[in-house]
Amino acid sequence: MRTNFPLKNRSNKTHNKLILIVVVIFIGGAIFFSLTGGTFIRILAPVWSGETAVGRGLNNLYLFLRSKDSLIKENQILKTKVNEDAVLLVSTQVVANNQNNILKDLGRTGTKGGIIAAVLVHPPETPYDTLIIDVGKNEGISLGQVVALTTDSTTSIQGPKIGIISEVYATNSKVKLYSASGDKTNAVLERNSVPVILLGRGGGNFEFTLPREVNISIGDKILSSDISHNLVGIVRDIEMQATDSFKKILVVSAANVYTTGYVTVLK
Amino acid sequence: MNKRLISTIVIFLVLISLPYWVYIPALVLAIIFFPFYWEGIFLAFLIDILYGDIPHPTISLIFPFAFYISLFVLLLIPLRERIRLND
CATH class of the missing domain: 2.40.10.10 (Trypsin-like serine proteases)
Incomplete structure (x- = not known):
C-alpha cells in the first residue's frame, strides 16, 4: 500500500548526536583555523598572484581580438581624457606643493613615502571589505599602518587613504577598508x-x-x-x-x- | 570520487578565484543538496579566515559566516526529515 505521510519522527537521540557533532566541528574548526589562518594565506598567495597574471593575459588577448574600429575610438577618448587630466594634475600639484610648504612652516610634514604593494585579492572576491596584499612582516609592515591608493611617485600628491593593516603575516597582510560594514x-x-x-x-x-x-x-x-x-x-x-x-x-x-x-x- | 568530495573541491576552487556572489550561493546549495554537509562548515571557516577580519593569532570563536552556516546545517537536520516523502 502506497502512502505519502511522513515517517514517524526519529528518536531525538539521532538529532542530538548530529547537533553535538556540529558543535564539536565548530569549536574544533575555530581553534584550528585561529592557529593556522596565516598558513592558508601563505599557501594561496602564489595562486592569487598567478590568477592576476592570467587575468591580465586574458585581458590582453581580448584587446587583441577586439575590432580595430572600437580600439581606435577608445584610444581617441582616452587620449582626450589623459590631456584633460594632465592639466588638472598640474594645478593640483601646485596646490599640494603649497599645502606642503605651509605645513612645513608650521612644523608639520605631510606623510611621504611608503611601501608599494600589489593587491592579490579584492572585493568582490572577498565578501568582507578587505584586501590581501603581497607585503608582510618581512618588508617591515606592522599592524595599524594606514594604506592609501598608489599614486605616481613623481608627484607629491597622495592617493586617498582607504584602510589600515588589520592582520600581518610573514609575506602577506590583510587591509581592512574604511568602508567595511560597521566601521x-x-x-x-x-x-x-x-x-x-x-x-x-x-x-x-x-x-x-x-x-x-x-x-x-x-x-x-x-x-x-x-x-x-x-x-x-x-x-x-x-x-x-x-x-x-x-x-x-x-x-x-x-x-x-x-x-x-x-x-x-x-x- | 563521490559527488560530495567533488563538490567540496569545486567549491574550494571557486572560493579562491571567483566573487562571493558565486561561491556563497554554491555553498548554500551544497548544504541543501547533500545530507548533513559538515564540509560546508570548514569551507565557511576558510572564507572567514581568508577574507574576514579575524583576530590573529589569538584563539577566537568570532567566525561569523561559519557560525551562520553551522546554524543552517543544524536547521536542515529536522527539516529534511519532515519534508521527506515515503513510498
Whole structure:
C-alpha cells in the first residue's frame, strides 16, 4: 500500500548526536583555523598572484581580438581624457606643493613615502571589505599602518587613504577598508568643514546623518579629518523625509575597491 | 570520487578565484543538496579566515559566516526529515 505521510519522527537521540557533532566541528574548526589562518594565506598567495597574471593575459588577448574600429575610438577618448587630466594634475600639484610648504612652516610634514604593494585579492572576491596584499612582516609592515591608493611617485600628491593593516603575516597582510560594514571613520565635509562620522556599509560605501539644516549636495566631497585632508568619498545620495529632523547621506568611496591593483602602505 | 568530495573541491576552487556572489550561493546549495554537509562548515571557516577580519593569532570563536552556516546545517537536520516523502 502506497502512502505519502511522513515517517514517524526519529528518536531525538539521532538529532542530538548530529547537533553535538556540529558543535564539536565548530569549536574544533575555530581553534584550528585561529592557529593556522596565516598558513592558508601563505599557501594561496602564489595562486592569487598567478590568477592576476592570467587575468591580465586574458585581458590582453581580448584587446587583441577586439575590432580595430572600437580600439581606435577608445584610444581617441582616452587620449582626450589623459590631456584633460594632465592639466588638472598640474594645478593640483601646485596646490599640494603649497599645502606642503605651509605645513612645513608650521612644523608639520605631510606623510611621504611608503611601501608599494600589489593587491592579490579584492572585493568582490572577498565578501568582507578587505584586501590581501603581497607585503608582510618581512618588508617591515606592522599592524595599524594606514594604506592609501598608489599614486605616481613623481608627484607629491597622495592617493586617498582607504584602510589600515588589520592582520600581518610573514609575506602577506590583510587591509581592512574604511568602508567595511560597521566601521566608523572620522571625516570632514569639504563644503562647510562640518565634522562627521562615516559608518561603513560595505562595498566601498559609507553613510552618515546630518541635521536637516546643514547644507549638502550630491557630489560634495568628504575629506579625511587629519591634517592632510585627503579625499575619502563623494556624496551620492541624500535620503530625507519631510518630517525628519535628520537626513541620511550616502557616500561612495573615492577609491574604486573593485579594481584596485596597487596600494601604498604609508610609513 | 563521490559527488560530495567533488563538490567540496569545486567549491574550494571557486572560493579562491571567483566573487562571493558565486561561491556563497554554491555553498548554500551544497548544504541543501547533500545530507548533513559538515564540509560546508570548514569551507565557511576558510572564507572567514581568508577574507574576514579575524583576530590573529589569538584563539577566537568570532567566525561569523561559519557560525551562520553551522546554524543552517543544524536547521536542515529536522527539516529534511519532515519534508521527506515515503513510498
